[in-house]
Amino acid sequence: MNDTFDIRSSELHIEVHKFRAGAIIFATAFALVLQAFLPIYFPKAAILDLPLLITIYFGLSRRNPSTGLLLGMAIGILQDSLSGPTVPLGLYGIAKTVIGYLASSIGARLDTEHPAARFALTFAFFVVHQGLIALTRRLLLSQPEPWFTMHLAVAALVNALVAVFLFLLLDRLRRPS
Amino acid sequence: MVGLPSRHRSLFLLGGVVLLQLLLLAVQIRRDSQGRLIRVWTVGAVSPFERAGAHGISHIRETWNHYFALQNTSRENEELKRENGALKLQITQLQSKASEADRLAALLKFRQTNMDVPMVAARVIGWSADSTSQAIYLDRGERDGIRRDMGVITPDGVVGKVIESYKDTSQVLLLTDKDSGVGAMLVDSRVQKPVGGTGEPLLVMKYVSNEDTSVNPGDRIVTSGIDRIFPRDLPVGTITDIKPGSTFKQIRVRPAANLERLDEVFVLLTMKPLMKKDSAQPNSATPPAGGPSAAATSPALPEKP
Numbered sequence: 001m002n003d004t005f006d007i008r009s010s011e012l013h014i015e016v017h018k019f020r021a022g023a024i025i026f027a028t029a030f031a032l033v034l035q036a037f038l039p040i041y042f043p044k045a046a047i048l049d050l051p052l053l054i055t056i057y058f059g060l061s062r063r064n065p066s067t068g069l070l071l072g073m074a075i076g077i078l079q080d081s082l083s084g085p086t087v088p089l090g091l092y093g094i095a096k097t098v099i100g101y102l103a104s105s106i107g108a109r110l111d112t113e114h115p116a117a118r119f120a121l122t123f124a125f126f127v128v129h130q131g132l133i134a135l136t137r138r139l140l141l142s143q144p145e146p147w148f149t150m151h152l153a154v155a156a157l158v159n160a161l162v163a164v165f166l167f168l169l170l171d172r173l174r175r176p177s
Numbered sequence: 178m179v180g181l182p183s184r185h186r187s188l189f190l191l192g193g194v195v196l197l198q199l200l201l202l203a204v205q206i207r208r209d210s211q212g213r214l215i216r217v218w219t220v221g222a223v224s225p226f227e228r229a230g231a232h233g234i235s236h237i238r239e240t241w242n243h244y245f246a247l248q249n250t251s252r253e254n255e256e257l258k259r260e261n262g263a264l265k266l267q268i269t270q271l272q273s274k275a276s277e278a279d280r281l282a283a284l285l286k287f288r289q290t291n292m293d294v295p296m297v298a299a300r301v302i303g304w305s306a307d308s309t310s311q312a313i314y315l316d317r318g319e320r321d322g323i324r325r326d327m328g329v330i331t332p333d334g335v336v337g338k339v340i341e342s343y344k345d346t347s348q349v350l351l352l353t354d355k356d357s358g359v360g361a362m363l364v365d366s367r368v369q370k371p372v373g374g375t376g377e378p379l380l381v382m383k384y385v386s387n388e389d390t391s392v393n394p395g396d397r398i399v400t401s402g403i404d405r406i407f408p409r410d411l412p413v414g415t416i417t418d419i420k421p422g423s424t425f426k427q428i429r430v431r432p433a434a435n436l437e438r439l440d441e442v443f444v445l446l447t448m449k450p451l452m453k454k455d456s457a458q459p460n461s462a463t464p465p466a467g468g469p470s471a472a473a474t475s476p477a478l479p480e481k482p
Binding site (some may be wrong): 064065066069070073077088089090091093094097098100104105134140141177 | 186187189190191194195198199201202203205206214
């Protein structure tokens with residue numbers, strides 16, 4: 001893996017970042033653990049989807065769709081595994097695979113380092129992620145999952161806001177270019 | 178992924194990964210009525226092909242049966258034609274046997290009605306080789322007690338008389354022969370006149386004067402017994418036509434027996450009178466008389482060849 005390389009498209013200069021060894025694995029595991037334990041002590045923390053934020057961040061940073069979707073798949077399957085019996089393996093996996101792919105694809109075309117861009121993209125990805133979850137539940141599980149609720153909008157805003165700060169922390173895991 | 182552009186490579190990868198997870202989901206999800214979702218999907222994916230395959234095979238089979246298998250049909254047609262011919266022949270044989278059975282039943286009934294009259298049942302085995310003479314051959318002869326000048330009858334009436342008797346066969350001169358004759362009388366008027374043949378299908382009643390008004394068309398004629406060949410009151414025929422002649426009337430008589438189609442006949446071994454045919458009808462039938470002694474002198478009906 002190269003440390004850094006440039007993608008030049010239509011005069012756009014975008015960096016592809018590499019991370020310290022084990023950073024992705026550590027961050028993913030940490031997010032999953034927090035996602036599992038935080039709601040126990042802080043029930044309102046259940047509104048966060050830390051695995052999704054990790055998927056979005058590494059997708060935007062790595063900017064490789066294949067890597068992004070595989071990472072999204074792995075994180076989603078792990079999240080499915082840690083979820084209750086009502087969540088079959090693949091429910092979050094599919095959604096996060098798509099999000100990983102989209103984030104990597106968009107990250108390869110846009111500058112996603114700016115906090116505002118990160119906020120907007122995370123908000124959008126969160127909505128798409130929930131839409132994919134709802135679609136899967138409706139089609140495969142025959143569960144009447146609503147497409148949009150106010151809670152979803154709030155959750156999207158909260159996650160986008162958290163993502164801005166979380167991504168700054170994760171930026172520290174990058175190898176210096 | 179070799180040969181695919183890199184931007185498409187990730188798309189294919191995305192599709193594959195999502196598909197795999199969909200399958201993973203399908204394996205886990207269970208529909209209450211239809212089992213696991215993967216089974217539902219598999220059945221749903223396969224059944225259209227199965228239906229199409231079954232429909233296609235059915236169509237091909239129909240096409241084959243209706244068009245390409247016609248050569249077999251042609252062969253089957255030939256076989257069916259042969260079978261049809263054989264069956265027609267069989268039907269004809271069965272009809273003939275049924276007719277024969279009816280005829281034999283009538284003979285048996287006649288025989289049982291006249292159990293006390295010695296007679297021999299015989300089968301007609303040939304006709305005279307000379308077309309100018311009306312004669313038949315029977316399968317019974319001297320061994321069965323048949324002698325010359327014995328009367329031959331059927332349940333319908335007089336047939337003729339035995340003119341030659343051989344060891345196992347005998348020759349009978351039919352009533353229609355021009356040299357044949359029988360003593361007869363009119364049933365109603367009891368006028369006795371001979372009836373003879375002319376070599377034609379109809380008989381003639383002889384020696385009835387032109388002045389005799391007691392003879393009319395439709396009158397029935399029976400044997401008179403005067404010839405000492407036939408007993409009295411055996412049906413001879415029915416008058417069909419009467420014309421005045423130079424001295425005697427020309428009276429044509431239709432034979433009571435069907436002399437043109439004879440299969441089985443009875444040869445009378447005696448002059449003992451038979452029961453009248455009228456009394457032998459089913460409605461007026463009487464139990465067989467005569468008993469064992471008569472039966473012992475009368476051979477049974479001939480067996481079929």
